[in-house]
Amino acid sequence: MSTVTNPTSFQDDPEYAANLRRATLASSVGSALEYFDFALYGLMTALVFNRLFFNPDDPAIGLIGAFAVYGVGFVARPFGGFFFGTIGDRLGRKWVLVVTILLMGGASTAIGLLPTYDVVGAWAAVLLVVMRLLQGFGAGAEQAGATVLMAEYAPVRRRGFFSALPFIGIQAGTLLAAVVFSALSLMPEDAFLAWGWRLPFLSSFLLILIALFIRLRLRETPTFIELEKHEQVASHPFREIFSSGMPGVIAGIGLRMAENGGSYIFQNVSLAFVAGTFIANPVDRGIATWGVTLGSLIGIFSVPLTGAISDRVGRRPVYRFGAVFMLLFAFPAWWMLSLGNPVLTIAVIAIGLGVAVNSMLGPQCALLPEMFGNRHRYLGVAMAREISAVLAGGLAGVLGTWLLTLTDGNWVVMGLYLATLAAITTASTFLIPETRSRDLLRTEDALRLSTNEKDTGLVSVVVADGR
Template sequence: MSTSKPDLAPPPTEDPEYAANLRRATLASSVGSALEYFDFALYGLSTALIFNVLFFPQDDPAMATVAAFATYGVGFLARPFGGLFFGTLGDRLGRKWVLVITILLMGGASTAIGLLPTYEAIGILAPIILVFLRLLQGFGAGAEQAGATVLMAEYAPVRRRGFFSALPFIGIQAGTLLAAVVFSLISLLPEDQLLAWGWRIPFLASFLLILVALFIRMRLKETPTFVELEKHEQIAEHPIREIFTRGLPGVIVGIGLRMAENGGSYMFNTLALTFFVSMVGADADRSLLTWGVTLGSLIGIFSVPLTGALSDRFGRRTVYRFGAVFLLCYSFPAWWLLSLGNYYLAIAVVAVGIGVGVNSMLGPQCAMLPELFGNRHRYLGVAMARELSAVLAGGLAGVLGAYLIAVSNGNWLLLAIYMATLATVTAASTFLVPETLRRDLTRIDDAVKVSRDEVGDDVSATTVTIRTVQW
């Protein structure tokens, strides 16, 4: 079978039907992204300030915080399995229906967290059920963002794919922003009311976002590239086997590209708050510091589509590499400034770290990850790259970071080295991929390939080496 197809002319942007579907795809992806990151940002903020108190014994508050972050990390452990399961369905059945299922699963679990009894009420069952709901949340989220990424890349006009693919990721900023604002507002409640019922309100409000996202996605049509795949009867019978043989180099490089973006995001969103409180003391004004996340998300509303558009002009790798190098240079001054315990410096550090450092990588990533994979296993490939990196970067950031704070008595240098390491991995990964700008997404071969894929589909994963493909 041929590994490539003639370029398919992009649908004309002046076609009213295509324009309407493009708008629906953008809105459907944006609302789903907003819900996912609203839930995850809210869970992260609650982990450091609420869940460690309400769902774990308080004999050792520091270890209760570590345990709370462990439940936070459990959600990341579930995401690769969700990505594997739903990514396979997305490559076999299409993008639309998988996105309908994942939004119901993810949002339903988040709503149920708002109804959960505390440790004081039901004892050890409270953290057990919390972990179970977190697993469900992560299982659904494991394919949600990958699906949104693939959906928009496959719908977008070729020459503006970076810009259009980045637009739904404004939903990430909006969801993070909404979580930070809501959490700041409920933090104004007296502590007894906050711990008694106030923290439940934003989780229960997830139900409204589910209804909106479901209404939009039910009206969405399947992507043009998947329709093309069906038309030529090229749908993969065994996408899992393909992704772990032919597609494995793309997954590995994709993981590397995500280490700084994903790990840096969660370090600034959650770990920075815990670290700052450890510096200032238990009487720290926690609601004030969350404005750093808020401002960072506001910057991201502009920086994500901007860097996506810049990648259409200068290339994906160039813009991505800039973000990784910026975060590398920023790591040490950032954590040193946080260690000073000054509220306004901390707000600025978090805002710049999220808005510029992290989002300068997120913008080009929106188009770059789908462009790395062929049409037959694109959904699964993006899901695996995103979610395995989420475990290695984002999931470990909270647990390892909280542990480093506890055992080092708040040594900022260890956290700076950790973030700089993530940034170095990502910067190096940008040299392992070809430039994917304007790649034809109807092609079924990957941009990064198995060195011996000429011999057939049964290439052993143990013999995989990475090489770039020029075209």
């Protein structure tokens, strides 16, 4: 596809700048809602749902069952990613994001209305599974859409920074969930278990209204408009991704193992470990949650910072730093968690999330969209994100609690588990080309560059992208 080599700065185009602001806000609110719901559900899983939606006579089975239901949401995500990703590549990014926010937010709100085990017995868990399936189906395309939307709107030389900005919403949503949960933990336990836990889920309805208002005013991305203009929109993006895009999908899955798996291990499994029966001196659940809060505060700065650094030094070096940091941190982190010291617990969780995880998330926001061609970018990003979400994040709770139960709370197995995820991601950073500044109008994937093309990461620039 031809490109324009006489770019105008996006700062000089008021319409472009306004749409860039709307895209940032639209993506941020959706990210905040998704991660508010998912972080909140994770916190409730470790400390509430196992007691309310399962037979209270068997706490160990209840904990594993609660995390299994948590994992069900991840199982649904790839199907949502496949379905909505295909639509996003055929019909555009904007309307998919409108539908997914309604589906995801509506299911989250409904969780706050569900009856518990004491009221309907085993049906409580069944209804929870249904809501998690719907929530996961919508979330399967939400983050992929936000990632693609911002990468396609962002100015090329600052794509890492701008693409990372909406993911402050991830930190804000996680932070909000942790603060809300900590505040609710101050309630008398009977009131908290009776009705207090429902309040944050019901409040998701307000975030849905805000997100809808913003997204309905958003214009389609410049790169998709270019595809339509040149009549190059893929009629079968699913077929294309399997014929030419699988190397990028597999590489993307590898890149996400430590970032996604590590995120849920530090947010959820660590809380179940330190606040449960696995250690001799359990840490109060409210105190342990402050580690998630502090980690999210750090992430508000570390995500855009590492995204901006990747604009200067490249995506791979920054991503590799985060993966290696987590690899080296894995065993010391779980040893310190096993001590039952509240200060160490908060510090470990905060560093694990704020530094290790978010040093990968920052450059990832631009890296994944840059790895795929324009005709199947939405679907490619969705598949890489959501298959990895099942393999890494979805299994983290079930496999982590099962390993801890099997070994009577031996912290070494969790250190090994986390280190394995980090090693996979570290290796994956050596298998991908540098994508910094790649032209997003290109239709071929970064991993399938022609042999006569130098992979310098420098390409011509396009007026439509504000470069």
